Amino acid sequence: MSTGNAHHAFDIPAASRVAASAALAFAASAAWAQVPGEKTVDGVRFNVGVASVEQVLALPASDPERNMHAHPYRHGTEHLVVALADARSGAPIGRANVTATVSRRGMEEQSRTLELMRFPGAPSWGDYFDMRAPGPYRIHLVASLPGRGPVAADFEYRNR
Numbered sequence: 001m002s003t004g005n006a007h008h009a010f011d012i013p014a015a016s017r018v019a020a021s022a023a024l025a026f027a028a029s030a031a032w033a034q035v036p037g038e039k040t041v042d043g044v045r046f047n048v049g050v051a052s053v054e055q056v057l058a059l060p061a062s063d064p065e066r067n068m069h070a071h072p073y074r075h076g077t078e079h080l081v082v083a084l085a086d087a088r089s090g091a092p093i094g095r096a097n098v099t100a101t102v103s104r105r106g107m108e109e110q111s112r113t114l115e116l117m118r119f120p121g122a123p124s125w126g127d128y129f130d131m132r133a134p135g136p137y138r139i140h141l142v143a144s145l146p147g148r149g150p151v152a153a154d155f156e157y158r159n160r
Helices: 012-019 024-030 053-057
Strands: 034-041 044-052 077-086 097-103 110-113 115-117 124-130 137-144 150-157
Touching: 034 150, 044 053, 044 137, 044 150, 053 077, 077 097, 077 137, 097 124, 110 124
Parallel strands: none
Antiparallel strands: 034 044, 044 077, 077 124, 097 110, 097 137, 115 124, 137 150
16 A cells, blocks of 8 residues: 655645645635645545634535534534545546544544545545644545555645
């Protein structure tokens, strides 16, 4: 299993590439605070974004993004969203199990299976993670795709 461990610095052009990706349908309306970025591993393109709970709560009450996960909102938590695409064709991947482990040096890991979210456009997966303390945080993602082994990618998120 490849982990694609290289960390990258993401600038405005990189953020634009992410916005143009399959994650756009979800990420654009949430006005992402930080964009951990995009990475291709073993033919799978991972697009990752993070928004604060305050950004999500600022959406209209009728917006489905406000009510998409069973975990209660907690002040200072962040919503992690992941979109997957075939690196060669650019086609969104809609069938996968995606798990995320979020960790900060010296702190306990938070791991969970992300929920599939279907919004207009491409499918994505997401959930809330407690990232209130100053980072950096390591986001370790594993996508299990039908008919092939797991594909993993690591991202770094800096909240301050």
